[in-house]
Amino acid sequence: MKKIKLLLVDDEENFVKTLAERLEIRGLKPEVVLSGEEAMDFMDKSVPDVIVLDLRMPGIDGMEVLRRVKKNKPDVQVIILTGHGTDKDQAEATRIGAFEYLKKPVDIDALIFSIKNAFQKKVESVMVAATYAQAGDFEDAKQSMLDNGLADKTGK
């Protein structure tokens, strides 16, 4: 599981650092940032496979982070983990492209299950695109990447 590049984003420092340690005990190696701004700065230097993201944070909130991630790094899978659980927020997050929407307090095994599934989705998407590319079906490869959020519409 250590191969999963995981980023936790939450402004509640005690909560997120404790969660990070519990995930480490279970074989993951998460990075931690405490704001939306720090998350965007982090991603300029290192792109995670999966982000666990709080919604309500001062400054750039989680929904804006989700929008930017899905626009600029669409292959990154985002799991929302929030204490603010409105149906409207859940619908919006899902529409933008969140992999899953979980509510605090969360069962750690359920969170790990979700992280593994999110990573699996990313891996499968990359493999499908690579298979098409290998077969010379570059148009299909490109479409597969678009369908699975591995490329944006500019073809990057």
Added chain:
Amino acid sequence: MGAAKQMGKVSATAMHDMLNVLAGIKETVGLMEDLLCRCKLDAATLQARFKTMVPAMHQQVAKGVILAESLNRLGHVVADPEGPVDAANLARLLVALTSRRARMRKLSVHVEENGPTCATAEPQGLLCGLGMVLEACYAALPPQAELRLKLGQEDGVGVVRLRCTHPEAAAALAGLAEACAGLPDGVTLRQDSRDSGWSLGFPCAQRT
């Protein structure tokens, strides 16, 4: 906006805070369990770790108790007021319960008393009116602004003076009256010509 809607908004914000408190406690307890059961730590190391984690949990519990007590008091004030309610205490409760929204906007809010304490026999009206004004201020004020609420009386009418010294505050709050259209009966909002601050007026309880 009715008292029910205002209470709903305040409750939702407070419960969001409460869920974060519970999440913090859950993770700390979970980590203690993990350290005991999953990690091969010696007794001294365990003790050292627990020494830092136990106070953190106490802090979270204390925060949760304040939230729960504040919401409980506010609920009783609105549902079953036993006589006039101290306006400053009501304002403090409301600010405490909406503090998360202020924090999200990087604002600080302070409640002060200016002169004799004013009580109101219509706490729902003050709750709705002040709730609307606070919500509009939180949405409009720039980050790092400091909002001061001064409670007092003028000519037998209760007053909450809202002041903010941030250089962009006056412009930011220019539309406050429109944003607070539909104040409850008896509650008024006007801009003070002297210093561009705002004043929320509400009925004082009659002294017996």
